[in-house]
Amino acid sequence: MSDTAIAGRTVAESRVQLVQFMRPEHANALGNVHGGEIMKLVDEAGALAAMRHARTAVVTVAMDSMTFTEPIRIGALLTVSAELTYVGNTSMEARVEVIAENPITGERKHTNTAYLVYVALDESGRPKRVPPLIATTEEERARLAEGAARQAERKRRRAAASVRASAESD
Ligand SMILES: CC(C)(COP(=O)(O)OP(=O)(O)OC[C@H]1O[C@@H](n2cnc3c(N)ncnc32)[C@H](O)[C@@H]1OP(=O)(O)O)[C@@H](O)C(=O)NCCC(=O)NCCS
Numbered sequence: 001m002s003d004t005a006i007a008g009r010t011v012a013e014s015r016v017q018l019v020q021f022m023r024p025e026h027a028n029a030l031g032n033v034h035g036g037e038i039m040k041l042v043d044e045a046g047a048l049a050a051m052r053h054a055r056t057a058v059v060t061v062a063m064d065s066m067t068f069t070e071p072i073r074i075g076a077l078l079t080v081s082a083e084l085t086y087v088g089n090t091s092m093e094a095r096v097e098v099i100a101e102n103p104i105t106g107e108r109k110h111t112n113t114a115y116l117v118y119v120a121l122d123e124s125g126r127p128k129r130v131p132p133l134i135a136t137t138e139e140e141r142a143r144l145a146e147g148a149a150r151q152a153e154r155k156r157r158r159a160a161a162s163v164r165a166s167a168e169s170d
Contacts, residue, residue: 086147
């Protein structure tokens with residue numbers, strides 16, 4: 001990895017929105033939207049935000065828990081919004097928010113917020129350094145601090161899992 005300083009990019013530069021109409025092929029056995037469809041869109045939106053920031057290929061390495069408090073109906077218009085909240089050396093955390101709208105009544109419901117971590121890859125598939133993230137508003141600065149804390153906790157859990165795995169293999 002090169003030590004040359006890389007110019008930072010703002011949170012706004014990473015921001016991306018996917019809009020998808022939920023059709024019958026997105027249904028589960030109960031006739032509501034399959035949770036996996038939402039997770040796929042969330043991952044795609046987060047990955048696009050990370051790609052916009054890093055301008056390289058990225059892979060997902062972690063997705064924090066996602067809670068579905070109520071079903072999303074077929075016929076809903078989903079808006080999935082993503083932006084970066086934190087970057088490390090090669091990793092990037094994205095915040096992804098899902099809004100479901102009934103296009104007939106106009107009623108909009110916030111259904112999920114998820115945090116995912118991506119790693120930028122170079123041409124050989126190795127982790128690649130990413131530009132620093134520039135937070136320009138109070139909210140972005142607060143999210144950056146929260147993202148740093150979440151990533152520190154993920155690293156702690158990863159290190160603990162690695163210690164457990166090597167103890168089990170001894
Ligand atoms: C991405 C990959 C190449 C990184 O390799 P690695 O040996 O883990 O590399 P590192 O340990 O240097 O980690 C790279 C970065 O990812 C972060 N990271 C790795 N695993 C993580 C996890 N579970 N949670 C959060 N961050 C993680 C590290 O903290 C590091 O961040 P930093 O550079 O900003 O400090 C490797 O983990 C991989 O190929 N994973 C599979 C990805 C994939 O295929 N995803 C799709 C699933 S179908």
